[in-house]
Amino acid sequence: MKAERPWDIVVIGSGPAGQKAAIQAAKAGRRVLVIERDARVGGACVHRGTIPSKTLRETALTFSAFRRKSGQAMQVSMPEDVQIAGLTSRMEGVVVAHESFIADQMKRNGIEVWHGRARFVSPHTIEVTSVASESRRADAKSVIIATGSRPRDPGLVPIDHENIFDSDSVLSMRYLPRSLAVLGGGVIATEYASIFATLGVRVTMVDKGDRPLGFLDAEIVERFLDAFAESGGRFVRNGRVESVAFDGISTVVTTLASGEQVRTEKVLCALGRVANYEGLGLEVAGVRVDARGLVPVDERYRTAAPHIYAVGDVIGPPSLAATAMEQGRLAARHALGLGVHDLGAARSPIGVYAIPEIASLGMTESEAQAQGGAIVGRSEFRELARGQIGAIENGLLKLVADASGTHLLGVQVVGEGASELVHIGQMAMLGHLPIDTFVECTFNFPTLAEAYRVAALDIVGRRAAASPVRTSQVRIAG
Amino acid sequence: MLQLAVNEDSRLPNTVAELRQRLTERIAARALELPLLPDVAAQVIALSTSDESDARELAEVIRRDGPMSAHILRLANSPLFRPRTPIVSLQQALSRLGMTQIRQIAFAVSCKQRVFRARGYEPEVRVSFRHSFAAGLAAQELARARRWNVEEAFLAGLLHDVGRPVLLQAIVDMHGNNRMLNRQAVLTVVAELHAQVGGMLAQKWSLPARVAEAIAFHHDPHAAKLAPQLSILISFADDIPACDEEQTPDAAAALLKHPLLPHLNLYPDEVTAIIARRKDFAETLQAVA
Numbered sequence: 001m002k003a004e005r006p007w008d009i010v011v012i013g014s015g016p017a018g019q020k021a022a023i024q025a026a027k028a029g030r031r032v033l034v035i036e037r038d039a040r041v042g043g044a045c046v047h048r049g050t051i052p053s054k055t056l057r058e059t060a061l062t063f064s065a066f067r068r069k070s071g072q073a074m075q076v077s078m079p080e081d082v083q084i085a086g087l088t089s090r091m092e093g094v095v096v097a098h099e100s101f102i103a104d105q106m107k108r109n110g111i112e113v114w115h116g117r118a119r120f121v122s123p124h125t126i127e128v129t130s131v132a133s134e135s136r137r138a139d140a141k142s143v144i145i146a147t148g149s150r151p152r153d154p155g156l157v158p159i160d161h162e163n164i165f166d167s168d169s170v171l172s173m174r175y176l177p178r179s180l181a182v183l184g185g186g187v188i189a190t191e192y193a194s195i196f197a198t199l200g201v202r203v204t205m206v207d208k209g210d211r212p213l214g215f216l217d218a219e220i221v222e223r224f225l226d227a228f229a230e231s232g233g234r235f236v237r238n239g240r241v242e243s244v245a246f247d248g249i250s251t252v253v254t255t256l257a258s259g260e261q262v263r264t265e266k267v268l269c270a271l272g273r274v275a276n277y278e279g280l281g282l283e284v285a286g287v288r289v290d291a292r293g294l295v296p297v298d299e300r301y302r303t304a305a306p307h308i309y310a311v312g313d314v315i316g317p318p319s320l321a322a323t324a325m326e327q328g329r330l331a332a333r334h335a336l337g338l339g340v341h342d343l344g345a346a347r348s349p350i351g352v353y354a355i356p357e358i359a360s361l362g363m364t365e366s367e368a369q370a371q372g373g374a375i376v377g378r379s380e381f382r383e384l385a386r387g388q389i390g391a392i393e394n395g396l397l398k399l400v401a402d403a404s405g406t407h408l409l410g411v412q413v414v415g416e417g418a419s420e421l422v423h424i425g426q427m428a429m430l431g432h433l434p435i436d437t438f439v440e441c442t443f444n445f446p447t448l449a450e451a452y453r454v455a456a457l458d459i460v461g462r463r464a465a466a467s468p469v470r471t472s473q474v475r476i477a478g
Numbered sequence: 479m480l481q482l483a484v485n486e487d488s489r490l491p492n493t494v495a496e497l498r499q500r501l502t503e504r505i506a507a508r509a510l511e512l513p514l515l516p517d518v519a520a521q522v523i524a525l526s527t528s529d530e531s532d533a534r535e536l537a538e539v540i541r542r543d544g545p546m547s548a549h550i551l552r553l554a555n556s557p558l559f560r561p562r563t564p565i566v567s568l569q570q571a572l573s574r575l576g577m578t579q580i581r582q583i584a585f586a587v588s589c590k591q592r593v594f595r596a597r598g599y600e601p602e603v604r605v606s607f608r609h610s611f612a613a614g615l616a617a618q619e620l621a622r623a624r625r626w627n628v629e630e631a632f633l634a635g636l637l638h639d640v641g642r643p644v645l646l647q648a649i650v651d652m653h654g655n656n657r658m659l660n661r662q663a664v665l666t667v668v669a670e671l672h673a674q675v676g677g678m679l680a681q682k683w684s685l686p687a688r689v690a691e692a693i694a695f696h697h698d699p700h701a702a703k704l705a706p707q708l709s710i711l712i713s714f715a716d717d718i719p720a721c722d723e724e725q726t727p728d729a730a731a732a733l734l735k736h737p738l739l740p741h742l743n744l745y746p747d748e749v750t751a752i753i754a755r756r757k758d759f760a761e762t763l764q765a766v767a
Binding site for chain 1: 573
């Protein structure tokens with residue numbers, strides 16, 4: 001039998017990282033195969049994560065915006081027996097449209113997709129076994145592992161997908177519960193906690209940390225917590241979960257180390273994610289897995305096997321779709337020997353689709369202070385005309401400049417439109433524009449983008465106020 | 479063609495085609511008598527969607543139904559739950575089994591008592607109920623594996639064949655237990671029409687639209703519009719042999735090559751793990767059926 005020509009690149013997984021890796025390689029004219037264990041392409045992002053939760057979020061947001069923006073003109077309340085299915089009625093349509101867009105894009109670019117589980121049988125050969133137990137093999141010059149992650153199952157939480165859910169099953173609830181405990185303080189926990197609170201569910205969020213989203217700017221996160229409390233949510237700081245148990249009747253009891261018992265109708269366990277690599281036969285390929293259960297990679301996303309790359313959740317945080325996409329694209333370029341531009345820290349913003357939205361780019365205030373000082377400018381959305389008109393009361397944009405107040409080191413935003421607004425700062429950072437640019441250029445009025453000018457003016461003011469001090473310090477030193 | 483009747487009585491259908499036509503006309507004219515949702519089942523559904531419900535209320539509903547109470551106590555004392563001391567009260571049973579399980583059992587038993595019955599067709603209806611209950615248990619485990627709604631899957635699995643006893647009873651009502659009716663022919667027509675009638679019944683009972691669709695389309699799941707995945711899941715659960723039946727190695731292997739598995743994206747090891755729980759299902763079934 002004639003041996004089949006090896007594939008230039010085989011991508012395992014068709015989530016955001018895998019898609020972009022495959023598209024990049026195909027655009028470069030290479031022969032590309034994608035192996036997907038699910039019947040549908042798109043990965044957890046499309047079917048269980050980003051797209052479905054954001055669709056529910058959009059409904060919650062509309063509901064909350066209607067309440068805020070209509071003043072007291074109309075009384076809006078959620079029917080008691082509201083079905084989640086009703087709230088996500090657009091979800092299936094959005095998911096199908098997105099999946100079909102991805103499938104079309106792959107087809108258009110000549111990418112072949114095999115449905116089945118992948119397993120290395122040698123460093124360059126992968127066996128793919130279908131649901132019907134039929135096997136075939138693919139030889140690859142390079143392999144990109146983009147198999148994603150799944151919710152971590154911490155032993156002490158008996159997840160049954162009926163009363164105690166994880167993030168894969170939480171949207172299978174047919175009715176909105178009256179109360180929900182969310183365990184965890186990461187992106188997924190924060191997003192779902194705030195979405196359900198906005199929908200009128202009594203949410204208790206429990207995290208072992210002093211605040212959720214520990215990697216973000218503390219002031220921004222506290223602002224988020226204020227908004228969460230306003231929508232009826234409660235955050236339990238330094239809450240260590242001792243046990244979680246369904247009482248067999250109608251309540252899940254979460255017992256904390258402090259002795260407090262949180263009694264709720266349902267529980268969402270969002271205590272981290274674990275990389276999907278079981279069954280891949282990584283040991284056969286010479287790919288190492290570290291003690292944290294992640295696939296370690298170098299700056300080019302190469303694993304311990306030089307022709308095998310790994311991207312997305314399988315290599316660890318930040319576990320965001322946008323970052324994973326970029327990692328996939330870059331890995332494909334490295335694998336094919338194509339050039340890569342180093343854009344530095346401004347390459348990848350972070351977007352947290354909580355209510356309110358949070359976005360971050362570059363350094364936080366504390367990081368900048370620790371690295372030689374910073375001048376921080378703030379703009380409250382409630383002081384902007386657009387903020388007033390749109391009843392956006394809890395928004396805050398922070399520009400983090402260097403100690404001289406001239407160069408932008410980071411942008412931190414909380415509030416409606418944060419994930420879009422952050423890109424203005426991203427372009428300024430990539431273009432190395434001075435802070436004064438925001439003061440000198442014209443922004444449409446009224447817009448939330450005006451926050452950049454207000455925050456920049458704040459920096460200019462602080463810079464001026466700080467100058468005499470600096471001058472006197474120099475004089476004394478001299 | 480099967481001959482149904484040999485006499486000249488015009489009220490008796492003469493052929494399978496004629497019986498089919500009579501039933502189809504009744505279905506189309508909405509003239510087929512559909513049973514009401516049993517009281518206990520209705521109350522159990524109401525309690526399960528009410529935030530204020532508690533175990534005492536559920537116990538009260540069940541206590542009012544003697545045979546139901548006996549079933550629940552028998553189940554609580556079955557090897558499946560291995561009680562250290564005998565369970566003698568419904569309250570004890572509730573805390574032992576949990577409200578979710580009791581709700582399922584109560585719903586299943588009340589449907590068995592009030593709906594899965596047709597005079598003269600007792601053996602067929604008994605088999606049908608056992609199969610339905612087993613399909614409900616399998617469906618909920620399949621749903622759990624796919625991270626889909628578990629309660630909805632159980633309900634759709636339990637009721638997927640509910641059209642069979644309803645049609646049999648309708649035929650008995652139309653023609654009595656006339657011996658001239660060819661039993662096999664009756665069962666043939668019932669097999670053809672039961673999914674449609676089951677879907678109608680679920681609508682009449684105001685069950686969720688997704689459940690009604692999965693029942694109506696369990697023999698043609700790809701035609702389902704609202705809940706195609708649930709319909710596929712129920713269709714597959716329908717093909718899992720009843721848990722108290724012997725499963726030959728060939729049948730087990732064939733199940734792992736089932737054409738619907740790619741649509742459910744369940745790999746052989748995942749299906750095997752679910753099928754391996756048939757013994758648990760059988761014990762539950764024994765207590766209920």
